Amino acid sequence: TSLNYFFDSLQDQFDNLEKHTQWGIDVLEKYIKFVKERTEIELSYAKQLRNLSKKYQPKKNSKEEEEYRYTSTRAFLATLNEMNDYAGQHEVISENMTSLITGELTRYVQELKQERKSHFHDGRKAQQHLETCWKQLETSKRRFERDCKEADRAQQYFEKMDADINVTKADVEKARQQAQLRHQMAEDSKAEYSSTLQKFNSEQHDHYYTHIPNIFQKIQDMEERRIVRIGESMKTFAEVDRQVIPIIGRCLDEITKAAESIDQKNDSQLVIEAFKSGFEPPGDVEFEDFTQPMKRTISESSLSNSRGDGKSEPKFGSKSKGKLWPFIKKNKLMSLLTSPHQPPPPPPASASPSAVPNGPQSPKQQKEPLSHRFNEFMTSKPKIHCFRSLKRGVSSPLDTSLSGAGPEDFSNLPPEQRRKKLQQKVDELNKDIQKEMDQRDALTKMKDVYIKNPQMGDAASVDHRLAELGQNIEKLRIEVQKFEGWLAEVEGRLPARTEQARRQSGLYEAQNTSTVNSCAQDRESPDGSYTEEQSQETEMKVPATDFDDEFDDEEPLPTIGTCKALYTFEGQNEGTISVAEGEMLYVIEEDKGDGWTRIRRNEDEEGYVPTSYVEVYLDKNAKGA
Numbered sequence: 001t002s003l004n005y006f007f008d009s010l011q012d013q014f015d016n017l018e019k020h021t022q023w024g025i026d027v028l029e030k031y032i033k034f035v036k037e038r039t040e041i042e043l044s045y046a047k048q049l050r051n052l053s054k055k056y057q058p059k060k061n062s063k064e065e066e067e068y069r070y071t072s073t074r075a076f077l078a079t080l081n082e083m084n085d086y087a088g089q090h091e092v093i094s095e096n097m098t099s100l101i102t103g104e105l106t107r108y109v110q111e112l113k114q115e116r117k118s119h120f121h122d123g124r125k126a127q128q129h130l131e132t133c134w135k136q137l138e139t140s141k142r143r144f145e146r147d148c149k150e151a152d153r154a155q156q157y158f159e160k161m162d163a164d165i166n167v168t169k170a171d172v173e174k175a176r177q178q179a180q181l182r183h184q185m186a187e188d189s190k191a192e193y194s195s196t197l198q199k200f201n202s203e204q205h206d207h208y209y210t211h212i213p214n215i216f217q218k219i220q221d222m223e224e225r226r227i228v229r230i231g232e233s234m235k236t237f238a239e240v241d242r243q244v245i246p247i248i249g250r251c252l253d254e255i256t257k258a259a260e261s262i263d264q265k266n267d268s269q270l271v272i273e274a275f276k277s278g279f280e281p282p283g284d285v286e287f288e289d290f291t292q293p294m295k296r297t298i299s300e301s302s303l304s305n306s307r308g309d310g311k312s313e314p315k316f317g318s319k320s321k322g323k324l325w326p327f328i329k330k331n332k333l334m335s336l337l338t339s340p341h342q343p344p345p346p347p348p349a350s351a352s353p354s355a356v357p358n359g360p361q362s363p364k365q366q367k368e369p370l371s372h373r374f375n376e377f378m379t380s381k382p383k384i385h386c387f388r389s390l391k392r393g394v395s396s397p398l399d400t401s402l403s404g405a406g407p408e409d410f411s412n413l414p415p416e417q418r419r420k421k422l423q424q425k426v427d428e429l430n431k432d433i434q435k436e437m438d439q440r441d442a443l444t445k446m447k448d449v450y451i452k453n454p455q456m457g458d459a460a461s462v463d464h465r466l467a468e469l470g471q472n473i474e475k476l477r478i479e480v481q482k483f484e485g486w487l488a489e490v491e492g493r494l495p496a497r498t499e500q501a502r503r504q505s506g507l508y509e510a511q512n513t514s515t516v517n518s519c520a521q522d523r524e525s526p527d528g529s530y531t532e533e534q535s536q537e538t539e540m541k542v543p544a545t546d547f548d549d550e551f552d553d554e555e556p557l558p559t560i561g562t563c564k565a566l567y568t569f570e571g572q573n574e575g576t577i578s579v580a581e582g583e584m585l586y587v588i589e590e591d592k593g594d595g596w597t598r599i600r601r602n603e604d605e606e607g608y609v610p611t612s613y614v615e616v617y618l619d620k621n622a623k624g625a
Contacts, residue, residue, distance in 0.1 A: 014120065014123055014124070014127075017120075017216070017219055018120055020223070021116050021219060021222070021223055022116075024223055024226050024227075025109060025112060025113060025116070025226070027230070028105060028108075028109055028112070028226060028229075028230055029109060031105070031230055031233065031234075032101075032102055032105045032106060032109070035097055035101045035102050035105075035233075035237065036098075036102055038097060039093075039094040039097045039098050039102065040094075042090045042091070042093045042094035042097075043090075043091065043094045045087075045090050046087040046088070046090040046091045046094070047087075049083055049084070049086060049087035049090070050084060050087045052083070053080045053081070053083045053084045053087070056076075056080055057077075057080060058077070069270060070266075070267045070270055071261060071262045071263045071266055071267055072262050072267060074258070074261075075258040075259055075261060075262050078254065078255070078258035079255050079258060079259075082251045082252075082254045082255050082258075083251075085247075085251050086248060086251045089244040089247050089248050089251070090244075092244055093240055093241060093244055096240040096243070097236075097237065097240050100236050100240065101233050101236055101237060101240075104233075105229070105230075105233055108229055112222065112226060115222050116219070116222060119215055119218050119219050119222065120219075122211075122215050123212065123215040123216075126207055126211040126212060126215065127207075127212075129203070129207070130203055130204060130207045133199065133200045133203045133204070134200060134204075136196055136199075136200070137193075137196045137197055137199075137200040140189070140192050140193040140195075140196040140197070141193050141196075141197075143189045143192070143193070144186070144189035144190050144192070144193040146189075147182070147185045147186040147188070147189040147190075148186045148189070148190075150182045150185070150186070151179070151182035151183045151185065151186040153182075154175075154178050154179035154181070154182035154183070155179045155182075155183065157175055157178070157179065158172070158175040158176045158178070158179040161175040162175070162176070275417070276414075276416045276417075277414030277415065277416050277417065278414055278415035278416030278417075278419070279414060279415065345610060409422075409483075409486045410422060410486075415490055418490050419487065419490045419491060422483055422486050422487040422490060423487060425483050426480060426483050426484055426487060429476055429479050429480045429483065430480065432476055433473055433476045433477065433480070436469050436472050436473045436476065437473060439469055440466060440469040440470070440473070443462045443465055443466050443469070444466070446462060447459050447462050447463075447466070450462070556588075556600075556603060557588045557589065557600075558588070559586040559587060559588055559600065559619075560587050560588065560589075560590065560618055560619065561586075561587040561590075561616060561617050561618035561619045562584060562585065562586055562587060562616075562617050562619070563584070563585055563586075563587050563597070563599060563614040563615060563616045563617065564582065564583070564584055564585075564614065564615045564617075565579040565580060565581055565582060565583045565584075565585065565609075565613060565614055566581065566613055566614060566615055567581055567613045568580050568581045569609050569610065569613045571607055571608075571609070575607055575608055576607050576608050576609065577599065577601065577605060577606065577607030577608065577609060579599075579601075579609055579613070579614070585599045585600065585601055585614070586599060586600040586601075587599055587600075587616055587617075587618065588600050588606065590616065590618065591611040595610060595611055595612070596608040596609070596610065596611060597609055597610075597611045597614060597616065599614070
């Protein structure tokens with residue numbers, strides 16, 4: 001009974017070990033699953049980082065590429081590139097963990113399962129062998145016990161027969177022989193039982209002191225190797241991360257270096273170079289002293305008298321009309337005056353002045369206090385018509401949107417921007433010429449090879465292509481000459497701060513005390529009302545210089561007819577002129593298909609008006625103004 005209890009106890013130990021080793025394998029598989037999910041996270045993170053870097057990379061052949069000339073945007077681009085490398089290191093982490101941990105542990109788990117199965121199979125086999133020996137011992141023991149009992153009964157029967165006088169001698173002899181046989185069988189059973197018992201004791205000793213301890217030791221070694229292996233995997237897990245830390249650190253160092261390379265002064269200079277127009281700032285606005293008694297009248301005679309009193313001082317009202325830009329010749333100034341880059345507005349529905357939104361106002365208005373008009377003058381932004389020419393050649397966003405692509409010579413841009421565009425165009429054309437010349441040289445060499453080796457090809461087959469290349473080169477050279485001419489014109493037009501220009505500028509700045517208020521749009525008549533003098537340009541006292549000769553060299557355009565304004569038109573865009581309904585004007589350039597007619601009010605004022613706003617009477621015999 002005690003032996004059976006020991007067998008049961010040993011079986012329980014095997015069950016406990018089997019459960020524990022299975023739990024160890026489950027822990028190992030759980031760790032493998034954990035590492036797999038970590039590698040998936042690393043791959044997903046690397047992919048998201050790469051997509052993020054790609055998303056903010058500048059598009060090729062787009063406006064974004066121009067923005068990356070600034071140091072701040074270049075630093076951002078360097079950050080994007082470093083983030084791409086940063087993502088690569090996370091991919092390295094995933095690859096190393098997959099190969100060094102997941103793959104190795106997966107193979108080890110399979111080997112561990114096979115080894116565990118073998119050990120427990122050996123343990124069960126040894127236990128079954130011991131149980132078999134025990135059963136044999138029990139069988140031999142029962143046989144020996146049975147034979148002993150049979151021998152005792154045979155001996156008792158023989159003694160009974162021998163004591164009975166009525167039994168024959170033969171029966172007594174038979175009983176004696178039977179008792180001896182049973183006794184011999186008992187002796188044989190005893191010997192067999194003794195032998196079986198010795199064998200079982202030997203097997204049991206080997207089982208409990210050799211086989212089972214060996215099996216338990218193997219299971220223990222297996223379990224300890226599993227524990228050591230999972231510990232080594234955890235070290236590898238940390239080491240894989242540690243190996244990429246220096247590279248990630250270098251990526252972060254490069255990002256820091258790129259951030260430190262940002263130069264705000266350089267970026268500001270780039271913005272200045274990109275958007276500077278090349279215009280000289282206008283001169284100072286003269287002070288108009290409204291506190292002095294005003295003796296002006298609305299009559300034309302008083303205006304002529306005031307002009308006559310100042311004959312000795314040059315004015316912008318007559319001969320010096322070209323002095324709007326004192327350092328630019330008149331022909332260059334007039335070349336800037338081009339037709340507006342937008343379609344003309346449709347004529348108003350009604351021809352009456354009241355139906356026109358910007359029709360002429362009555363010259364007589366309700367009398368207002370002088371202080372009120374002075375405050376209005378100080379708080380409002382006055383219109384200075386005499387500086388309108390400073391903006392010629394610059395198209396507004398509305399002009400650009402209405403006209404689509406700008407003119408070929410970039411005349412809609414400020415001088416500096418126009419110069420850059422023209423220079424860029426010249427460089428592009430020169431590159432195209434170089435490409436065409438390279439192709440021509442290659443074809444020429446090919447033709448020479450064909451001439452020397454006719455079997456390689458027909459030399460005449462490349463003549464047509466050579467002729468095309470020659471024509472293309474000639475066309476490109478003509479284009480280059482055209483753009484270089486415009487470029488030379490712009491470079492010659494840009495104002496230079498020479499000594500003469502500085503003297504001229506100083507003379508302009510000296511005009512602080514003596515002014516004539518013909519540049520102001522609103523006028524005050526002696527009776528307190530206000531009138532608008534559209535035919536007057538700013539009169540500024542400027543000493544006569546050598547520039548007058550340059551401005552007077554060219555004759556104005558001859559008139560080709562007259563026209564009558566059908567509607568009132570307010571010329572608010574550059575290059576246009578305001579007209580009042582019913583006003584008679586001179587025509588100096590008829591409509592060329594763009595909907596605009598160039599007219600002249602007097603020798604000082606000229607510009608474009610919509611053709612539909614005027615009725616034109618051409619004079620074929622007119623030779624001049």
